Amino acid sequence: MFSGNSTKNEYDVIIIGAGLAGLSAAKKFLNEGIDFLLIDASSSVGGRMKTDYIKEYQLDRGFQVLLTSYPEAQNALDYSALKLKSFDPGAIVQYGYKTYKLSDPFRKPITAVRNFRNPFTAMSDMVKIIALRNRHRRFSVKELFNEKEQATIDYLKEWNFTDKFIQSFLKPFLGGVFLDSELKVSSRFMEFVFKMFSQGYASLPEKGIQEIPNQLAKQIPKEKIKLNTKVINIEPNNVMLADGSSIKTKAIVIATNSVDANKIYPCNNKIETQTVKCIYFSTEKAPFKTASLYLNGNVSGLVNNVCIPSNVHRAYAPKNKHLISVSVIKPTQLSDLELVMAVRSELKVWFGADVEDWLHLRTYNIENALPKFETISYPEVKDIKPIGNKIFKCGDYTHDPSINGAMRSGRLIAEAVIWDLSVKI
Template identity: 40%
Template sequence: MPDCDVLIVGAGMAGLACARRLAQAGVRFRLLEASDGVGGRVRTDEVDGFLLDRGFQVLLTAYPEAQAVLDYPALNLHAFLPGALVRYHGRFYHLGDPWRDRASLWPALLAPVPRWGDYWRLLRLRRDVLGKSLDEIFAAPETSVADALRSRGFSRRFIDYFFRPWIGGAMLDTSLSGSSRMFEFMFRMFALGDAAVPAEGMGAISAQLAASLPEGALHLQQRVEAVEEGAVRLAGGDRIPAKAVVVAVEGSEAARLLRLEKAVPWRSVWCLYFSSREAPVEEPLLVLSGGGRGPITNLAVMSLIAPSYAPSGQHLISASVIGYEQREPGSLISAVRAQARRWFGAAAEEWRFLRHYHIERALPALLPLEPGSAPRVAPGVYACGDWRATPSINGALESGRLAAEAVLEDLRVAAPRQ
């Protein structure tokens, strides 16, 4: 492996963003990835012609860092309709976003889930969040999501049947014990843009970032066993020197490599994929399990969002389950099927199980949320990742860029950001 100025450990979102920035500055680097592909948690598998993201995930198009580094048109993004279908007492109700889709106002007003006062509180929440800068959001007093919603006066029904499966699903925390700052950030992103997926799956985001790197910079299946000042040591024993080392792996692995005393806590999720000839719903909406009756937290027919996710004449259904970490896959699959039958009737009997993913380290559980941690952790050693920023694609991309800029500053490379 040729000499280089910087070694980046990990080719997830943060590592790719760091590499992209260093490439812009003309710095020689090597990107070392232990697995067989780039993207970290943002990868897509193809199974029988279906595109299976490794866990249900979306790109929020309002993410400022994503807007700065990604080519949205080239990704061919397909968006969910704003709002959701909420299951309440045996029926589905369409709760749209009347600020973005006026036609959804009347059905939303007729739905029994929000009380009338909840609409006014939702309007105030939207106004307050959109009236703040991101710096103001992250400087606000920290509390739990549940306490923040209760302090705003939202009814228990609306919290349990809408916020808990919606924002709890997005943050992988249906207890709503997570960061109120992160909740306001996510709410702002949903309000300002779309929730979308690329036509070729979420892994296309990782592939686009990797495609911008210099030839020969990426090295797959290179597991780093130790990080030292000015070098890394590979699993095979080889020692590779460099002027700077950027640790861009997920939080628990970073804690091992950096010998951090404090472990990074995680939130986990199951994602189960099924195929069907008939779509169980008619519109590209997220389906929420209001009230938490059953294992499913949310469900999406991915082929209604992006037809390329399934072969012609087929549909791809994604069911996310939060809070069932100890269940073995067989019993969980049966429980999800049983809930689907209650929701959609006999048609769910025909669903064909494709694959399940249990992502034990899906999102770092950060509270209080304190983005902007200094990238430098030791002389010549830097760290980045969503665990150093906000638990999101945006946080990973931003953290990777900031780590690269810290390296450039220390190497005294004068190169303006492009």
């Protein structure tokens, strides 16, 4: 799919990596009439946003959602064609042996204040959530990325959220977004995410998360995308491929993740990454009927969050079946089999003995899932500098670790390259 048979051997720009960043750069080059080729080692576009279609189940490679308020996504994507459906606002929290519903503290904090009746939320927590929401309304996204920066956990403590609220709601909720159980990620990113949650919905496309990069790829002529093609090395004006051939180019955009970028063009700025495990089960009897995010509010346990994508979009599972997605973000040395057993026994406490009958479909161990960002910025085109002679890099790790960050980084790099080519060539 999307792979052309280009025989040309010289381009204005070669983009390496057809994830969201590379696709967004390609779209910009296309619109500006720049002659480019988009190369990817994999057999399909999308990078980290892939969906496996197995026996009528749609298995996203890791639980991910599109926040409809992402500004870059709003500009670049056709939401109605994606047939987005949203998760219910708020969350269900497993606390001890009981469950509690927390209505949306981000968008409807007043209702949340009225309704909260649980042992882990104090009135002061809700008041602070309202204050935070008001603060985020006053600031633009750019302004939030320029705010004072610290680890998210320190930020939350500085705001005097109670330990119980942090442990039982904020840690599993935000930890699930950052894939960071310790909340060390930059508070700027946390503020951005908070703002996005308070202004939009967490949603899934009908055909799975990969439909997002697929939509971008459909706008790019097939002959401009070359799949199953691994780049092993680059030098100015030349891209060397694994099959021994090379392609000439005026400029190069590296749009891989940080680890692969360092292999292609070693830089010293090594960026640590987060890991996540996503375990899928199938069942005829869903443990809950809503399109809710179900959080582990306990200190113990491996499971961070559970959801039922087929409660959001029926298409995620065949008729009369449900798809259950379980995310584990805490580091674990367990084998896949041991992990499934451990997760089953934890979830039996949450959902009862039916869990024993769930069919294990697949476990995804996702290395380098997200960059670990303890410091983050919001660059503009003027801030972007080449990392070598007409060599540029983009991707979520150069911006912020989100769909929005990856897409914005790709568009901006294209603008920077176009400027560079027009001025210097």
